[in-house]
Amino acid sequence: MPITPLMIADIEQLIGSCVTDVFGTMLSMDVHPASPSDPADPPSEAHVASAVGFSGVITGVVYIYTSSSFARRCAGSMLGLTDAEIDGDEMVNDVMGEIANMVVGNLKSGLCDRGLTCVLTIPSIVRGRFSIEPISSSERKVFHFTCESRPLLVEVMIKHSSERAA
Amino acid sequence: MKPKILTVDDSKTIRLIVGKAFKPFDVDVFEASNGVEGLAVASREKPDIIILDITMPIMDGSECLAKLKSNPDLKSIPVIMLTAESGRENVLKIAKMGVRDYLVKPFKEDLLIERVGRVIELKAKGEGVKKAKRYDDPLSVLVVDDKPAIIEQIKSAVADTPWTVHGRTQTGEAVDFCSQNLPDAILVSLTLPDNAGFTLFQMFRASAKTKATPVFGMCVKTASEEQLRAQQVGFTGVVTKPLDPDELKSKICRSLNLDTSYKYFQQRDGVLVLSLPATLTPNVANEISLQLRPKVAEAVDSGLGKMVVDMGQLRVADVNLVRLGISAIQLCGELSLKHRLIGSSLVQQECRNYEETKDWQFVASFEEAVAALNDPMAVAA
Numbered sequence: 001m002p003i004t005p006l007m008i009a010d011i012e013q014l015i016g017s018c019v020t021d022v023f024g025t026m027l028s029m030d031v032h033p034a035s036p037s038d039p040a041d042p043p044s045e046a047h048v049a050s051a052v053g054f055s056g057v058i059t060g061v062v063y064i065y066t067s068s069s070f071a072r073r074c075a076g077s078m079l080g081l082t083d084a085e086i087d088g089d090e091m092v093n094d095v096m097g098e099i100a101n102m103v104v105g106n107l108k109s110g111l112c113d114r115g116l117t118c119v120l121t122i123p124s125i126v127r128g129r130f131s132i133e134p135i136s137s138s139e140r141k142v143f144h145f146t147c148e149s150r151p152l153l154v155e156v157m158i159k160h161s162s163e164r165a166a
Numbered sequence: 167m168k169p170k171i172l173t174v175d176d177s178k179t180i181r182l183i184v185g186k187a188f189k190p191f192d193v194d195v196f197e198a199s200n201g202v203e204g205l206a207v208a209s210r211e212k213p214d215i216i217i218l219d220i221t222m223p224i225m226d227g228s229e230c231l232a233k234l235k236s237n238p239d240l241k242s243i244p245v246i247m248l249t250a251e252s253g254r255e256n257v258l259k260i261a262k263m264g265v266r267d268y269l270v271k272p273f274k275e276d277l278l279i280e281r282v283g284r285v286i287e288l289k290a291k292g293e294g295v296k297k298a299k300r301y302d303d304p305l306s307v308l309v310v311d312d313k314p315a316i317i318e319q320i321k322s323a324v325a326d327t328p329w330t331v332h333g334r335t336q337t338g339e340a341v342d343f344c345s346q347n348l349p350d351a352i353l354v355s356l357t358l359p360d361n362a363g364f365t366l367f368q369m370f371r372a373s374a375k376t377k378a379t380p381v382f383g384m385c386v387k388t389a390s391e392e393q394l395r396a397q398q399v400g401f402t403g404v405v406t407k408p409l410d411p412d413e414l415k416s417k418i419c420r421s422l423n424l425d426t427s428y429k430y431f432q433q434r435d436g437v438l439v440l441s442l443p444a445t446l447t448p449n450v451a452n453e454i455s456l457q458l459r460p461k462v463a464e465a466v467d468s469g470l471g472k473m474v475v476d477m478g479q480l481r482v483a484d485v486n487l488v489r490l491g492i493s494a495i496q497l498c499g500e501l502s503l504k505h506r507l508i509g510s511s512l513v514q515q516e517c518r519n520y521e522e523t524k525d526w527q528f529v530a531s532f533e534e535a536v537a538a539l540n541d542p543m544a545v546a547a
Contacts (some may be wrong), residue, residue, distance in 0.1 A: 025272035079182050091178070098179040101221070102271045105250020112251075120251075122176070122223055 010114070011107070015062075015143050015154055018106040022099055027077040034146040048092070049126045050100035054108055056118030059105060060138070060158035062104045064096070068127065070150040071096050072110060089127070097123030101152070169286045172196045172213035174204035174230065176222040180271075184217055185351075187275040190348055190375065191288045201225025205233055208240050211394065214286045216245045217269075217278075220260075244285045248273075276345055276373070283374025290348055290375065301419055301426040305329040308349040310340040310366060311384065312358055316407070321351065323411035337366045344376055350410050351418050352376070353405060355382040356392040367401060380421035416449040427457045435536060438465040438473045438503075440494060444481050451486035458493060466501050473498055474535045477509040477528075483516035488523055506535035 016033060023029045048071040053061040066074065075086050075095040086092065100123045108120055138157045145152040171193055173184040181197045188195050196211050200222045216234070220227035226249060234240045244266040251270075261270045266288035267281050282288065299305075307329055308457060309317050317333030324331060332349065334340040337358065341499070343349075352370060354363045363383065370376040380403075383396035387406040396404050402421050405414055419426055427530040432439045438461070443450060462473065475494050480487065491507070509528035517523040530537045 024274045025274060075179075078179060080186055094178045099175045101177070102250045107222075108249045120221060121246060122221065 010110075011156055011158075012141065012143060014107050014110040015103075015156060017095040018103045018110075019064075019143075019145060019152070019154060021106065022102045023062075026099070026102065027074055029074075029077060029147050031145045031147045031152065033049050034144040034151070036142075036144050046129050048096050049130075050093075050096040050123055051126070052097075052104035053121035054104060054111070054118040055121070056115045056116070058111055059156065060156060061121075062100065062107065062157075063153075063155040064100050064103065065155070066096070067150060067153075067154040068092075070147070070152070073148070074099065079132075093127075095123040102161055123164060134147050169215070169288070170196060170211055170213040171210065171215055171217065171282065171286075172189075172198065172204065172207055173217045174198045174201065174207075174222070174227070175217075175219040176200055177219070178243060180219065180248065181433070183275065184278065187278050188288075190290055191279075192291050193286075193288065200229060201230030201233070204230050205237075205240075208234065208243065209237075212239075213243060215282060216243055218245050218247050218265075219289060220247060220249045220251070228263065231265065234539075235264055238287055241300060246281055246285070247538045267383065276375075279374050280372070281397070283377075288374040289378070299413075299424050300421060301381045301424050302428075303424075305350040305418075305422070306347065307331050308343060308347075310337060310353065310358070310363070311335065311355040316384070316409075319409055320414070323409055323414050327415065337362045341369060344370070344373070348375060350422060352379055352381045353384055354381060355397055356385040356404070357389065364395070364399060367396075367399060371400065376430065380418070380419075382417065399455060408512060412447050412449050416453060420452070423515060424451060430454050431457065431461045432520045433465065433470065434532070436472065437536060437539065438462065438470050439476055439532070440473065441476045441489070442480055442490075444479045446480065446482075446484070446486045446490070448486055451490050458490075458497060462494075462497050462501060462503065464493070466503060471503060472536075472539045473503050473505040474532060474539075475505065476532070477513050478531075479505060480510070480513050483513045483520075483523070487513075487517075488520055489496055489528070492522060500545050504539050506538050508532060508535055 020031050046068050047065050048068050049063050049065050051061055051063045071092050072083065072086060075081070075092040076083055078095050100108045104120060108118055111118060138159050141156045142155070143154045145154065171188060173181050173195060175181050176199050185195050185197070196207050196213060199206045202225045204216070204218065208519065218227045218230060222345060231245060234243065234245065247260050247263070247265045248535065249260065249268060249270055266285055269278060269281060278289065282492040307324065309320050309331055311317055311333070312335050314333065314335060317331065321331045321333070333341060334343055354366055356363045367381055370379065370413070372379055381401055383392065383401045383404045384407060385392045393404045402419050405417060430441055432441065442455070465473070475491065477487065495505065507526055507528045514528045517526050
């Protein structure tokens with residue numbers, strides 16, 4: 001099945017809905033779409049990237065980027081803990097992994113309902129100052145959001161159908 | 167025995183959220199981080215319900231469920247599946263697996279509690295010891311009325327207690343309040359627009375958190391239709407406006423089975439003393455009357471053989487006093503308890519006007535009463 005511009009647009013809509021739903025329900029936080037030129041973007045401090053892959057009729061990976069301080073804020077909000085009660089980076093990593101799992105799980109449901117069946121990987125977390133460079137055989141789309149005036153980036157990478165067939 | 171909940175999820179976050187959700191309830195929550203651990207904990211603890219994630223390392227939820235269902239000891243444990251995937255195909259797959267219910271992530275804590283509450287009985291922590299609560303313990307009362315003046319009236323009606331009144335003018339605000347707090351009693355206006363008071367009552371009853379909380383309707387005395395409807399749908403009671411502070415407090419006390427006996431019954435110098443308040447309203451007389459037999463029996467059981475009924479504070483002797491006094495004296499006779507009555511000259515004079523009380527003999531003080539009780543030659547009142 002070729003990757004058509006229409007499908008990319010669909011993913012954009014799905015991502016927006018999934019991110020809003022997960023942050024609203026689990027963290028009681030409102031997420032707003034933002035443009036890349038927003039002053040809050042990009043984060044100047046080290047960031048946390050949580051990734052969940054999907055593989056099947058459609059194959060790719062979704063990364064969710066936040067600053068490390070905002071990731072900590074998300075962990076506190078999701079678990080109902082104060083900053084002092086958050087027990088190290090492991091707890092923050094687990095929360096960010098779970099957020100990615102929920103976002104991509106909902107994305108997967110939308111894809112499967114459109115016939116693009118796939119299975120998910122277990123979440124993984126990367127911390128530091130870096131950027132993900134797409135390979136030429138993949139298509140990449142970055143979605144910018146703000147949450148409590150902090151930047152939140154969601155990057156979707158999808159492998160081209162020829163790659164998937166290989 | 168407390169119900170047991172087992173949460174099987176590789177995400178510590180989800181396990182923490184599940185644990186936090188059930189913290190207000192009298193349950194034990196057990197955790198496992200994959201299907202293999204989940205089966206081991208299930209075999210050991212025999213939980214009343216399992217909340218099972220699907221995507222996990224080592225052994226996923228589907229395999230774990232299949233093994234649970236093939237084990238004769240574990241197959242009857244209800245399972246609620248937790249999944250991040252809400253697609254049609256996935257939902258159908260879950261339904262075929264023989265689970266009791268499923269929940270799609272992201273989920274609200276309240277929804278999780280509600281779904282689990284459909285399967286096991288969730289009792290708020292401390293619900294079983296409510297009987298030990300006293301009138302002077304701090305209580306939380308939620309009042310839902312679109313008229314702020316009524317909320318203020320209720321606040322002033324309970325101002326002589328350590329109770330806290332939380333007023334909310336919108337039903338949505340009341341629901342939000344209950345998602346964060348567990349009030350001891352709830353008062354809801356029956357005349358909120360669009361039947362909102364009745365809808366809110368149904369929501370309280372449907373929620374595992376508030377299903378056992380006493381809920382009173384409020385309306386004017388002439389709103390008989392609303393009162394009847396409230397009775398039919400199961401409100402704990404109805405409080406009529408204008409509010410009578412004593413009636414309001416008395417109804418809340420009865421619904422929570424609060425111990426108010428300490429206000430009237432004390433033990434002093436080896437004597438059980440029943441002190442009647444200055445005003446003996448029908449509600450107060452009824453309250454004391456209900457406590458009389460158990461409190462006197464308790465005193466006799468603990469070795470006391472003397473009782474004083476102190477009417478010294480009473481401002482009026484009326485039919486409420488007559489009935490209560492007769493009950494107390496009869497009970498003393500039944501339990502072979504020596505007794506004396508203390509009364510002001512006003513009460514003594516009024517008692518002479520009733521056929522039933524004209525022969526009552528009074529003393530003026532507790533000391534006199536004790537002296538008379540200790541005198542073997544004295545004749546009972």
